[in-house]
Amino acid sequence: MHDSRFRPAMRLSRRGGLRFALLLGLATLSATADAQAKPRELHVITSGGFTAAFEALAKQYERDTGGHIVTEHGPSMGDTPQAIPNRLARREAADVVILARGGLDKLAAAKAITPGTEVDLGLSKIAVAVKAGAPAPDIATPEAVRRTLVNAKSVAWSDSASGIYIQSVMLDRLGIADQVRRKGRMIPATPVGKIVADGDAEIGFQQLSELKPVKGIRIVGLLPDSLQKVTPFSAGIVAYSPHQADARALIAYLASPKAHRQIRDSGLEPVVAKAKP
Structure with a gap:
């Protein structure tokens, strides 16, 4: 026979337990909603060609969304440890990569990028x-570029998309490959502009977006259209990223008019x- 003196206490205990369970459930739902509403911390690895743009856009994205971006840098290709393909091979923390389209396509073919996320x-x-302070050479025409390269004492180009094109295509097209390759240097990882600024090369070739941030150089201009190579810089989601939805939202933001x-x-x-049609 139960003592009636304990029944109110038992009822209070049960009510307290129900209240605690209800509060715990509400707190869990609230935390889940907050986590879903607030963008996660995203790790982005960008190559030099998009670095200046991304530095500004990352700050803007954080202001607009409240998320946080951790940025790393590396070439689109090459043998250095910093190169983006090598970083992904080591499975470094990464959600989004931004690099030359040719490099991204190779990563996609190797299944390192989530299919269909390339933009x-x-x-x-x-x-x-x-x-800086040196005379500007003539690069107005292909023949002028040819003379400038033949007369230059030393030349530098990158080990990424632009440099590979210059070394393997443009010099042959101009008919001066043997003359220029002997005095040319392919620069791994370091911006070509810095090599020129330090006086280690008389003339340098690289993406305009990679030369613009470098101090101590004079940007002469773009290559003539008939020699020019236009390289798309593109983003993709890393296949092993645990934040696929948030990474997709970031890429959509970078591709929107807000980023132009x-x-x-x-x-x-x-x-x-x-x-879309």
Whole structure:
């Protein structure tokens, strides 16, 4: 026979337990809703051609969304440990990568990128630079570029998309490959502009967006159209990223009109998305 003196206490205990369970459930729901509403911390690895644009856009994205972005840098290709393909091979923390389209396509073929997430963001052209205060060489025509390269004492180009094009295509097209390759240097990882600014090369070739941030150089201009190579810089979601939805939202933001001014200011031409039929 139960003592009636304990029944109110038992009822209070049960009510307290129900209240606690209800509060715990509400707190869990609230925390889940907050986590879903607030963008997660995202890790982005960008190559040099899109670095200046992304630095500005990352700050803007954080202000607009409340999320947080951790940025790392590396070349689109090459043998250095910093190169984006090598970083992904080591499975470094990464949600989004931004690099030359050719490099991104290779990563996609290797299944390192989530299928269907590749988006072109900006179009990049190759520019020519000399040390600040040095005379500007003539690069107005292909023949002028040919003379400038033949007469230059030393030449530098990158080990990424623009440099590979110059070394393996443009010099052959101009008929001066043997003459220039002997005095040319392919620069891994370090900006070509810095090599020129330090006086280690008389003339340098790299994406305009990579030369613009470098101090101590004079940007002569873009290569003539007939020699020019336009490189898309594109974003993709890393296949092993645990934040696929948030990464997709970031790429959509970078491809939206909100990003066009920063992309253009960096020396790239924004890629305007075509309307779907």
